[in-house]
Amino acid sequence: MSLTLDPARLSRIQTWADRYTAAGKFAGLTVQIRQHGSEVLFVRSGVRGLDSGAPFDRETLARIYSMTKPITSLILMMLAEEGRLHLDAPLSRFLPGFENMRALRPDGSDIAHTDPCPTPTLHQVLTHRSGLSYPFNPGVVPKAMEELDLLFKPTAGTLAEQCDLLATLPLAFAPGQRWEYSVGIDVIGRVIEVVTGDTLDQVFRKRVLGPLGMVDTGFAVPDGALDRFASLYTPLPGDAMDLNAQAADDPALRLFDDADGSPFRHTTCFSGGGGLVGSIDDYMTFAECLRLRGQGLISPSTADFMMSNHLPGDIASLGPASFAEQPMEGMGFGIGGAVVIDPARSRVPSSVGDFSWGGMASTFFWVDRVHDISTVLFTQLSPSSSYPARAELKALVHGALM
Structure with missing residues (x-):
């Protein structure tokens, strides 16, 4: 039975938030x-910025980074509902550059130490079991990605060009062997472009952002909204994208990207x-769409399918060596x-079935369908x-x- 949120106990969250900003951990x-x-x-x-002092409020625009992934994934499921693709289709059916795939050998110590392997399916790409990776993960293939700066950054050419470059590298492992957080959803974005014939920003606007009224969300910051x-910010003295690092005990906010010089002003690669x-x-509107089982964008059955566990067990059982947002x-x-399958093992109070994800700048959301709750956290601190x-x-x- 759904419990009710007690206002007096919820007020603790204001105290908690103020502690974070007073300590200089979040701006x-x-x-x-x-x-x-x-x-x-x-x-x-x-505040939005230590220099401006403008309040961090409802009007604030923030980088949501990997919280883009659920929206991209939902759009792919919309195309599946229309019969335009199925999840067991090989990636190469849409992106021919991913034919004749090779994967790094389990004992491989060089990018040339590979064997032939199957092309990953769309389902494997969606669920991070494809063999694709991220530059910040440990290993030979992530290092090669880092050398190529293969992170689908806003000004990194086009989405098609980034995917073509990615296809020149081997997979980090043969598809299905393990779970590794990856650029797979960027690749799914390119699949969406190929299937629809539109650029990804156009598809987002037509299929999700427009219908849901998410007028403040997009792949670039409009000139009129820069303020x-x-x-x-980052607490690290080094790379703010070192997602495996943790802040020191003495927090310090170091500016990493501001409005004037941000690559999000002139986006060419729709990640x-x-x-x-x-x-x-805006993001709460999307979270509520999921809580309401698709809200007309997808069927309730498809929404339930999306928010079910698609792995044979938990992520930990699949031998990941990568960072993840959970x-x-x-x-x-x-x-x-x-998807929460065992709250006790996750060591975080949760409901079974909670659906969630976060972003590199410490944003986070979850949908709790047991208690009918949607929660969104916005801030701007990396990692x-x-x-x-x-x-x-x-x-x-x-x-x-209570």
Whole structure:
């Protein structure tokens, strides 16, 4: 039975948020919570940028990075519903460059140490079991990706060009062998372009952003909205994209990207894996679409399919060596996000079936269909591994269920 969120206990979240900004861990953040479709809490603390002092609020635009992935994945499922593709189709059916694939041998120490392997299926690409990787993961193939700067950045040519370059590399492992967080959803974005004949930004606008009224969300920041675009900070003295690093005990906010010089002003590569910027109200609209089992964009049956665990067990059982935006024990993976299958093993208060994902700048969302709750956290700090804010927020919300 669904429990009700107690307002007095929810008020702890404001105290928690203020602690983060007062300690200099986040410049600013917002939290929005809805239950049964009604907003039960909105919290804001801190600023968009330390130089401007403008409040980090509902109007703030933020980089949502990997929280783009669930939207891209939903669009692919819309195409599947229309009979334009099926999930067991090989990737090469849409992107011929991925024919005749090779994978690094298990003991391979050089990019040339490969064997022939099957082409991954769309399902394997969607669920991070394809053999694709990310430059920040450990290993031979990620190192080669790093040397090519293969991260689908906003100004990295076009999506087609990035996928063509990716296809010249071997897979990190043969498809299906293990789970590894990857640029796979960027590749899915290119599949969507091929199937629809439109660029990914056009598809997003026609199929999701427009129908849901997400007017503040897109792949670039409009000139007229630059004053609303938050600065991105890092607590690290080195690379803000070192997603396996953790902040030191003495937090310091170092500016990594601001509105004036941001690559999100002049986007050419529409990254389905991490390219959107938007407002918290917009993203809550998308989270509510999932809570409402598709809200007309996809059927309730397809929404349930997306938010089910598509792995044979939890992520941890599949031998990942990569970073991920979620715990791996007790967590399965669906189409576009993680699924709680055992809250105790995840060590975070949760409901079985919670569907969630986060982004590199420490943003996070989850949909709890047991208690009919949608929660969204926006902030701008990279890497997202810096602080345990996501686990703490889930504990705060569950602590308010009475």
